[in-house]
Amino acid sequence: MSRPHVMSINLGKGVVRPYASGPTTGIAKEQLPEDTLVEVRDPGPKRGGLGSGLVGDEIGDRRHHGGSLQAVxxxxxxxxxxxxxxxxxxxxPGAFGENLTTVGVDTTHARIGEVWRLGDVVLSVEVPRIPCATFAGHMAVPQWVKRFSAEGRTGAYLSVVQPGLVRSGVAIEVERPDHEIDxxxxxxAAMGDREAARQVLDAGVLHPDEHAWLADKVARRAR
Incomplete structure (x- = not known):
């Protein structure tokens, strides 16, 4: 595997699209020039916060996207x-709506709580991407949500542990926790696999908000 690094940094401007779940969508992100420095910060809560963890990146639907646990x-x-x-x-790069296109990092099997150091910036792996109608409309691929879900190459949403400046080409240093929950x-688990949900909940590694959401989902399915 190649040396882990950020291949590109991608930002999106909010535009009106018929498939968007919000008034606009910033899913169509564009790759920045290599020497561009971008500020990374904790955007705060999903509702009422700053949206994206990257300054200059726009989130159109802040009910479902952005916020601290989906900062990057x-x-x-x-x-x-x-x-x-x-x-x-x-x-x-950026076509999947990602802020960071990485090389040499296994985002599918990144563990919950895994720490990524990008120079001065420190990020923590939080949740996988759950594909939505906006993603499907953007990709314009028949049954895209089903295909993406079946494959499970979800990418990683990360929170910002330490803010700072980042640019493409920066090395990614990965520190993996000692559990196996990826x-x-x-x-x-989020898609309804009960055994997976049991393993995830028993491990107790999710952020408290995510743990409560998954536990509630499991309880409702059991009724």
Missing amino acids: YAYAREDQQWWEGELGRPIA LLLSFR
């Missing part, structure tokens, strides 16, 4: 290249 979205370039083969078309298992 990272997707592996290797997974995009796999999708290029599946879809038969090129996928540019984003793929967390994703399967």
